[in-house]
Amino acid sequence: MxxxxxxxxxxxxxxxxxxxxxxxxxxxxxxxxxxxxxxxxxxxxxxxxxxxxxxxxxxxxxxxxxxxxxxxxxxxxxxxxxxxxxxxxxxxxxxxxxxxxxxxxxxxxxxxxxxxxxxxxxxxxxxxxxxxxVAESFFSKTSGRTTTEPAALSPRETEVLDLLMDGKWIKEIALELNLKLTTVSTHKTRIFEKMKVTNIIDLYKKVRLY
Structure with a gap:
């Protein structure tokens, strides 16, 4: 049962x-x-x-x-x-x-x-x-990634990243995910740090590379 x-x-x-x-x-x-x-x-x-x-x-x-x-x-x-x-x-x-x-x-x-x-x-x-x-991700991780590559994003950071890539603003993301503006801003800052970029244009280029 x-x-x-x-x-x-x-x-x-x-x-x-x-x-x-x-x-x-x-x-x-x-x-x-x-x-x-x-x-x-x-x-x-x-x-x-x-x-x-x-x-x-x-x-x-x-x-x-x-x-x-x-x-x-x-x-x-x-x-x-x-x-x-x-x-x-x-x-x-x-x-x-x-x-x-x-x-x-x-x-x-x-x-x-x-x-x-x-x-x-x-x-x-x-x-x-x-x-x-999953298989491709596994082999990618075990085939000698360098320390210059972006660090892994958390599930929530990935979700925020997807919306940023869709052209959404911080306020729109906060409303869609039911989060505070400060929380979304924090996620965005961490995404920029992990992806080693300083603006949305470079972030877009980096995401397309990976």
């Missing part, structure tokens, strides 16, 4: 996932939450989950920080990110943040079923594209 929490604000999607879990694990106990706060409240109320299926854009959520938030309440929770957003932009960052898997919502049903089974089996689920990126 598995306890599964589905944090998803689209009812049809939530019920579809619930049906997949029920078909595979008939004795499962499944709870649905349509906001991130309702999801955390369910866990706080004593619902010990084996799997959390989490929509990246759930109302009340905080992007990558949601993983830490959920783990602070239940450290052993397995978390599968299920989202309509592009995996090329977000998958690796969620995995770095500690998620157990990342799956696009346009995935075929058998792939969704496979992802749920793998995560419940204490494995990390990655699509073929993500596996390739």
């Amino acid at each position: 598995h306890n599964v929490l589905i944090i998803e604000d689209h009812e049809l999607v939530a019920y579809a996932i619930a049906n997949i879990v029920k078909d595979r694990f008939p004795d499962s106990s499944i709870k649905l939450a349509h906001t991130f706060i309702k999801g955390t409240n369910l866990i706080n109320s004593g619902f010990i989950t084996d799997l959390i299926v989490l929509d990246m854009e759930i109302p009340g959520g905080e992007s990558y920080a949601m993983v830490d938030r959920l783990r602070s309440i239940q450290p052993n929770a397995r978390i599968l990110i299920f989202t309509g957003h592009e995996e090329k932009k977000h998958a690796l960052n969620f995995l770095r943040a500690g998620a157990n898997g990342f799956l696009p919502k346009n995935s075929p049903m058998d792939q969704i079923d496979n992802a749920i089974q793998q995560v419940l089996g204490d494995k990390t689920y990655m699509t073929e594209w993500v596996q390739q990126q």
